[in-house]
Amino acid sequence: MRRYYRSALCILALSAACGEVERPPSGLLITLDTTNPEALSCYGAPAGWTPHLDRLANEGVLFEEARTVAPITLPAHASMFTGLTPLRHTVRRNGSMVVPPEARTLAELAREKGMRTAAFVAGVVLDSEFGLDQGFETYVDPQTPANVEEHLEASRPAGEIVEEAIAWLGGVREDEPFFLWVHFYDPHFPYKPPGDWLSKAKGDAYLAEVGAMDAALGRLLEYMEERGRFDDTFICAVADHGEGRGRNGEDTHGYFVFDTTLNVPLIVRPLTGQGSAGTRVDSPVSVVDVFPTFVNALGLGAAGDIDGVDLLAGPLAADRGVYFESYFGVVAFHWSQLAGWADAEGKFIHSSQPEFFALKADPAESTNLFGSRPELAEPYRAAVEALCARPRLEHELLDDEYLGLMGQIERLGYAGAYTDEVGAPEPLEPSTAPSPHERIQVYSDFTRARRLMVEEGDMAQAGALLARVVRSNPANHKAQFHLGMCLKDTERFVEAIAAFRAALQYRGGERIPAELNLAVCYYNVGQTGLAIDHLKSALEETVGPPGAMKLLIQLLDQAGREAEAQRYRERLRRLSST
Ligand SMILES: [Zn+2]
Numbered sequence: 001m002r003r004y005y006r007s008a009l010c011i012l013a014l015s016a017a018c019g020e021v022e023r024p025p026s027g028l029l030i031t032l033d034t035t036n037p038e039a040l041s042c043y044g045a046p047a048g049w050t051p052h053l054d055r056l057a058n059e060g061v062l063f064e065e066a067r068t069v070a071p072i073t074l075p076a077h078a079s080m081f082t083g084l085t086p087l088r089h090t091v092r093r094n095g096s097m098v099v100p101p102e103a104r105t106l107a108e109l110a111r112e113k114g115m116r117t118a119a120f121v122a123g124v125v126l127d128s129e130f131g132l133d134q135g136f137e138t139y140v141d142p143q144t145p146a147n148v149e150e151h152l153e154a155s156r157p158a159g160e161i162v163e164e165a166i167a168w169l170g171g172v173r174e175d176e177p178f179f180l181w182v183h184f185y186d187p188h189f190p191y192k193p194p195g196d197w198l199s200k201a202k203g204d205a206y207l208a209e210v211g212a213m214d215a216a217l218g219r220l221l222e223y224m225e226e227r228g229r230f231d232d233t234f235i236c237a238v239a240d241h242g243e244g245r246g247r248n249g250e251d252t253h254g255y256f257v258f259d260t261t262l263n264v265p266l267i268v269r270p271l272t273g274q275g276s277a278g279t280r281v282d283s284p285v286s287v288v289d290v291f292p293t294f295v296n297a298l299g300l301g302a303a304g305d306i307d308g309v310d311l312l313a314g315p316l317a318a319d320r321g322v323y324f325e326s327y328f329g330v331v332a333f334h335w336s337q338l339a340g341w342a343d344a345e346g347k348f349i350h351s352s353q354p355e356f357f358a359l360k361a362d363p364a365e366s367t368n369l370f371g372s373r374p375e376l377a378e379p380y381r382a383a384v385e386a387l388c389a390r391p392r393l394e395h396e397l398l399d400d401e402y403l404g405l406m407g408q409i410e411r412l413g414y415a416g417a418y419t420d421e422v423g424a425p426e427p428l429e430p431s432t433a434p435s436p437h438e439r440i441q442v443y444s445d446f447t448r449a450r451r452l453m454v455e456e457g458d459m460a461q462a463g464a465l466l467a468r469v470v471r472s473n474p475a476n477h478k479a480q481f482h483l484g485m486c487l488k489d490t491e492r493f494v495e496a497i498a499a500f501r502a503a504l505q506y507r508g509g510e511r512i513p514a515e516l517n518l519a520v521c522y523y524n525v526g527q528t529g530l531a532i533d534h535l536k537s538a539l540e541e542t543v544g545p546p547g548a549m550k551l552l553i554q555l556l557d558q559a560g561r562e563a564e565a566q567r568y569r570e571r572l573r574r575l576s577s578t
Helices: 051-058 073-082 106-112 158-170 205-226 287-297 328-333 374-388 400-411 440-456 459-472 477-489 493-505 511-524 528-541 546-558 562-577
Strands: 026-032 061-067 116-120 138-140 178-184 233-239 263-269 279-286 321-326 338-343 346-350 355-358
Touching: 026 073, 026 106, 026 205, 026 287, 051 205, 051 233, 051 263, 073 106, 073 287, 106 116, 106 178, 106 287, 116 158, 158 178, 158 205, 178 205, 233 287, 263 287, 279 287, 279 321, 321 374, 328 440, 328 477, 338 374, 346 374, 355 374, 440 459, 440 477, 459 477, 477 493, 477 511, 493 511, 511 528, 511 546, 528 546, 546 562
Parallel strands: 026 178, 026 233, 061 279, 116 138, 116 178
Antiparallel strands: 061 263, 233 263, 321 338, 338 346, 346 355
16 A cells, blocks of 8 residues: 655756756645545545546545644644744744744745745735745735735635736746745635535535635646646645534634544645655654655755654654644633644543543544553653654744734634733643633634624624633633623623623733723723723724724813823824825
């Protein structure tokens, strides 16, 4: 079943397929956001659903047991680009952390090698502000100025990404090698498949998104063939995480570390003529392996002190294990961290309620053996400890001025996107906070409430669910904040004030929006002095929406505080003139 192949040819100048132009090999990284392996035909979906990804698998190597390092977009992508696990590259969450400038990324190595580099990114979660643009001469994301007018949405469909990638490739000279990254976001919530894909997928909107994404990829591959740029391009298609789709109590992804969201499709297509066609590998591999695999395939030098291995270098060690974590619950819900290690035999998850699953006998992770046989987890714990002892990059946080970006990310359904908390517990640190896996009902109520708010605007029903969430854990500042929003929108201002005050007490990332909304509630119940206090506090650190500043000026005028009103009037004028 397993065969391995790497030809020395790949690090030499190759003849392009057309046989006319001499140039070094190129690279194409395709990241499939939120894509479950079983959504692809080559992993078991109905035949013919994803013909283009299937083709790459038929011509290359398919990894059956690939996992992400974290079921969260930015940390997972940072691992692909650096070969480091999140605790070493330090990006543990979306929305607030930046890939450190000293990281050596795939794109930087490619550019140093003289390759043309470009990235076409579909989701704002990977905006260039988060540091993945290092090494790309072109980095187009939904926030890129040329896109901003048309793209107030936080994501773009695969068809647009492909059009832009094709336009860029058209400008690459025949003798120039390139490293191109295309990021597709279509299967990410909310699912809005284009054209007739929904009916083709018999109403399964998620699967429809995957089909549409594959069709768009097909256009890119076809163009590369027309240009004679397919055969000498090393291609990897990989997801950053899967989607729960209701399995293990999780609709989307991020909070838990069951294999339902850790497992990802991972397909490598070597250069034409390098063998390996149709190989399937069942050893555990990880998205951290993407970096060294490209580095070796494209001859980019030494991979360095990293956590990944070259997937094509030969048989993987029989005891190969992979690290994973999720810190989302820590940030959003004040839950314990989840971190662990998995190999072909088992999986250990550290939290306040440790778990061990014998994966061979129990792939669904339904029987926790930790209580009865804690010794089984020891080698796994030791592997995490060894990883923790390895050197890390310096951790970087995003500046507050990007709060607008945070709001967009939150609308994509990430509860814990922005936070001003800096510290994160070590993976194996003991915790007294609840384990996320023990709080699935709370999570389910929270996500349902957020969907009711975002998709249906049903604030009353959402508020009822959120009230249940905060009863179970008043320290859940995210739920307190959104409960406040529901209560405010249904004009229950006194109760909304209590919820916003609770959110502020736990110092979550919603401090500024919580203060602004608290001010509006105080204004509505006639407590003008408190409304002024909270507006001033919020507007100290952010420019805020202009409406907030105008309300503050109006309230200061009404209160006869003319000098202060004048100062804010001048600030507003300065802001609108810049
Ligand atoms: Zn993602």
